[in-house]
Amino acid sequence: MAVRKNIKKTTLVEFEKSYQFSDESNVRRHHDGRLYLPSAYCQNGHKLMTDDARFDGLRGIKLLVINGEERHIIIASPFINDQRKEGPNFPEGTKVVLCCPVCQEELEQLVPCTCAPGAYRRAIYLTPNPKDIGAVGVCEAFGCPQSFVNDNGELLYEVELTDGDA
Ligand SMILES: [Zn+2]
Numbered sequence: 001m002a003v004r005k006n007i008k009k010t011t012l013v014e015f016e017k018s019y020q021f022s023d024e025s026n027v028r029r030h031h032d033g034r035l036y037l038p039s040a041y042c043q044n045g046h047k048l049m050t051d052d053a054r055f056d057g058l059r060g061i062k063l064l065v066i067n068g069e070e071r072h073i074i075i076a077s078p079f080i081n082d083q084r085k086e087g088p089n090f091p092e093g094t095k096v097v098l099c100c101p102v103c104q105e106e107l108e109q110l111v112p113c114t115c116a117p118g119a120y121r122r123a124i125y126l127t128p129n130p131k132d133i134g135a136v137g138v139c140e141a142f143g144c145p146q147s148f149v150n151d152n153g154e155l156l157y158e159v160e161l162t163d164g165d166a
């Protein structure tokens with residue numbers, strides 16, 4: 001059955017073209033060109049990287065997701081602009097509470113997301129110290145791919161959802 005749908009697509013916008021990728025940088029470039037996070041932390045410095053699931057060989061990012069009375073573990077891909085995740089599925093757009101699986105605190109609110117009124121992007125930090133101002137802002141609306149990456153206070157990338165017909 002062929003159903004024509006207005007399929008949304010994501011676009012990765014690059015802001016800082018002079019970012020120095022290295023074996024030490026907080027954002028790294030995979031040998032195939034994709035960008036990924038080598039490490040991730042909550043605002044209290046807890047490591048979110050896990051060996052429980054790997055994505056193309058790289059460790060995933062473990063999050064505690066609270067949906068009403070339900071508590072689940074979801075492991076997200078460390079690649080930027082990659083929506084793969086392991087764990088339960090919720091209806092698209094469900095507003096969930098994203099938490100650190102160690103301290104169980106809600107990840108910090110950064111800025112509103114444009115996908116829905118009241119949806120915020122939450123901080124996954126690139127270093128154990130939030131004062132380093134390196135973070136990925138991920139949306140708390142389930143399935144929303146929109147996010148951004150900054151490092152040293154500079155906006156590096158933004159993933160935007162756009163209407164596409166392909
Ligand atoms: Zn924590």
Ligand SMILES: [Zn+2]
Nearest residue numbers: 113115139144
């Ligand atoms: Zn969103």
